[in-house]
Amino acid sequence: MTIHNLGENNSLMNKFIAEIRDVDIQKDAMRFRRNIERIGEVLGYEMSKSFRYESSQVHTPLGSKEMSLPTDHVVLCSVLRAGLPLHQGLLNYFDGAENAFISAYRHHRGDEDAFEVIVNYFAAPSLEGKILVLTDPMLATGKTLENVLKVLKNHGTPAQIHIVSVIGAQEGVAHVQKVFPENTHLWISAIDPELNARGYIIPGIGDAGDLAYGEKL
Template structure:
């Protein structure tokens, strides 16, 4: 498993991430969702550099142009619900991608909300065999929901390459998915934070991505 931390590079992505973290900026859900989309677009562009390319001829009104075009067929998978704006950013770039959706979410298993389990109840996906599979989820905390999504999708077929894309990750989450990822897998992070608090939220993080995008849940 290869891990790429994009915050180690100086780019405008760091500004978008800083705004996502800002508690005052978070008061506007539209702005929060837009920054998740923009980070998705940038990350998709970075991932596209790893694809296989072939020389093809494009017929313009004036002459033929020889261009290097991607060979990879993309399936873009998202963990609901927080992943939806992030997914949209990727889809702006990979507009011909097939789309998969996984409902895998955390459930506290004790009264103190310090122990977390994962419940998976829904999966829809096109064929992933031989495709470039990109699974997106803004937060890689315990790694439980991402691990559930990975296992469910790999039961459908064997992708050519598997990319995991998240805005924030912590070492514990990276360790959790490392055990189940195929060797030809790459994890992309906008930043890797120091760890989690007692309630299994990323610190410093930016809070609950789903609530900040769509409102608090019951």
């Protein structure tokens, strides 16, 4: 797997990351969602540089211009619900993409730290020969993406897989690198060093779904 860690270089995206981490600023759910969306736009722009392009004539009122335009057939697949703002950021740029959605959540038995990832909803077009972009804002243990990959195998073999995440943990990145195909690309804005006992990224941001859409039962 090829890892593209955009956080290793200074850019305006640092400001967006700082704001979603800040315990005071992240109380504004609308601002939190918008920052995740903007991070998705930045990651999507960088990812687009790796796609295929062909020359095409574009006609203007005063003449024509030869331009290189993308030709890949893209499917954006997001993990509900936390992935929705990130999905929208990518969709702002890949406005012609097909869309897929999958529900995956952590199930803790009682108050135990250990958990299993349960997938109970999936809607997607055929993935055969297409560019599959998986979006999950928090790459913690990597178990969610592993389970998503298992479900996706019944919908065709994509030509290439790109994972887009906002913040990951070293452990989660290593796990995804182990279970995904070798030609997978990971586009991420920050990688944090560790997980706590309940599998949350440290220092991370907290629960992205709750911050974006409110606490759940």
